[in-house]
Amino acid sequence: MYNIYGAAGSGPVAIEAVLELMEVPYQVLVEAPTWEGEAERAKVTPVNPMAQLPVLVTTQGEVITESAAILLWLTEQHPEANLAPKPGCATRAQFLRWMSFIPAAIYSMYWVRDEPERIAGDNKAVYPELLQRTADRIAHCWNVMDSQLTPQLFLLGQQMSVLDIYVTVASRWTPGRRRFYQVAPGMAEVVRRVDGLVQLKDFWARRFPFNTDWDG
Template sequence: MTYVVYGASGSGSMPVEAALTLMKQPFSVVEAVTWEGDAERDKVAVVNPMRQIPALVTPEGDTITESAAILLWLTERHPEARLAPPPGDPIRGQFLRWMTFIPAAIYSMYWVRDVPSRLVGDDGPAQTVLLQRTAARIAECWGVMESQLEPGRFLLGAEPTVLDLYVTVASRWTPRRRRFAEVAPRMAEVVRRVDALPELADFWAARWPFAAGEDR
C-alpha cells in the first residue's frame, strides 16, 4: 500500500512528500523536473494530461492532482496524523481559506514565471518586467497573509498542519526567504520551526537541502 508522487526536488511536490513523511505513509517518487522541457513533462502525462506536478497516485490506483487538493485529501485519509483541523473546529474556516489562497494567489504566479514567453513571447525587456512584477505580487500576497494571521508556534496555533508545510515550501521560491521575512516576519519564524522539525530532518536533507548561502 504505497503512494506514488510525481514531483521534483524544490517543487510543489515537497509539501506532499513532507506530509506523507509526517503521516508515516510509504511512498515513492517519480522525479519529473517539468520546467526543464517536454521530455520531463511527458513523464507526468501518463497521470496528468496537464503534464504538471505534483500528482499523487493512491494505493488504489486513483490519481489526484493540484497540490492543495492532494494535501487536503491526505489529511482526510489520515486524520490520525492531526495535520488539519477537523470539520467543525473553530479554525477550520481559516485553514481552508489559506489553503486555497496559496495556489490561487501565489502558486499560480510560477506558471508565468517558469516560462515568461508563454505570455510575452521572446521580448526580453517585457520578460524582465513580467518577472519583476510577479515577484512583487508574490511578496504582496505574503504580506496580506501575514496581516490576517496571529500565529502561535505554528500558523494556526500550537500544532503544525499541512498549511505550515505548504508555506514553508513556497516561501523558498522567488522572491525567496529574505524577502519573505521582510514582508511576513512572524510567518518567517514559523517556517524556520518547520525547517527544524526533527521528524522532517532526514526528509529535508535528502530531498531539498538548503544550498550554501541560501537565506533561511
Template sequence: MGMVFTLYGATGSGSVPVEATLRLIGLDYRVVEAPTWEGEAERDKVAAVNPMRQVPALVTPGGEVVTESAAILIWLTDAHPQARLSPTLDDPRRAQFLRWMSFIPASIYSMFWVRDEPSRLGGDDPKAQAEIQQRTLDRIAACWRMMDSQVTPGRFLLGEEMTVLDLSVAVASRWTPRRRRFYAEAPGMAEVVRRVDALPALQDFWAERFPFDDGWEG
C-alpha cells in the first residue's frame, strides 16, 4: 500500500504508452485526466508538476517527477528489466532503441504543438494556419516514411520481442494523418502496429484509454 504512481495524462494522448507500460509491468497507478489541448483549465491541472503544462507527467511513489514521454518509458523499463520491455544496456538493439525512442517525440510528436494550435506560429491569418496544418501533416508522414526505410522489423520493430518503442509507434500512428496514411507511408511497420493493436493483454486497456471507434483508421 502507498506505492502508487500518479500519471497526468489523457485518453488518446502521449500518456497512453506510459499507462500501458505501467499496466504491463504490473505497477499500481492512478491517472489525473488532463486533456491539455482543451484549454487553460486543463493545462493548469498539470502546472504544479510540469511547468510546461504538458502530459504525460509521472509522479513516483517517492514524489519524484518525471516528464517527457520517452524519458518516462525508458526509465520505467530500465527500472523493471524483468518486464523485458526495452533492450538492456548490453543488448545490441539498445542503440537503435534509443535512436527511435528519441526520434518519435523530436520529429513527430513535436509537430502537434504547432498543428493543434496553428495560431501559435500563423497568427490570426486563416490561410497561414491552413498552410501550417498541411505542412505539418506532410512532415509527419515524411518522418514515418523515413523511419520505415531505416528499420527492419521482425514480429516487432526491433525483432521478436515487443518493447515500449512498439507501444509508442502504435499510439502515435493513430494521430493525424492517421493510420491509413501511416500504412501507405510505412508499410514495413504496418503489421507491427496491427500486432500491437491486437495484443490480448491490452484489449481491455485499448477499449478504455484509446478505443478503436468507427472510422478510427481515417
C-alpha cells in the first residue's frame, strides 16, 4: 500500500485520483494542510524538509516528493493503467513538456499566494496587488498552454493520461474555474469530462467536492 501525506482540495488530490483510477491500494497517512501554519508543516518536515505536499511513501519505504515526479513514477510502476504515452509515442514529448510546465509555471505561484509575506514581508499594503498579479500570471499560463494544444476527448488525444488529472485538479484553484474556462476554452471540455468520470464520482465528493466557488 502506498502512503500519502496530503490534504483535501490540494495538490496530493491529483495523486490520489490517479491511484483511484489505477485501482492501486493507498492511504492518506497524514492529513496536513501546510498552508495553515507551522503546526501543519511540522507534520510533513520529517519526510520532506521543504514542508510541502504531496509526499508519497512507496511500498519499499522510499520517499518521493514533487507532484509531477510522483505522477510520472506511478505511470512507470503501473503501465497496465495506460495513463501516459509510452516512450517513442508521438505524444510523449508534449506530455513531458506540459507535465513540467504545470509545476514550473503555475503550481509555483501558490507558494507566494498561500503566504504573501514570504515575498512582501510585513508590507501588507502590497498583498492585494501581489495576489492579483499572481492570479493574472496563472491565468496567462493556462492561456499559453491552451494555445499550444488541440484537445480531443482528452488533452493529448483520445487516451486519458495523468496530465488530464493534473490539469483538472490545478484548474480548480485560484483564479478559479470560471476564469479558466475563459482563458483556456480548448481545455475546458476536457476538465469537465474528467470532473464527470464515473470512476471518480465518490472520490471527488470526498476529497475535492464541487462547489460554486470554482465551477461555472
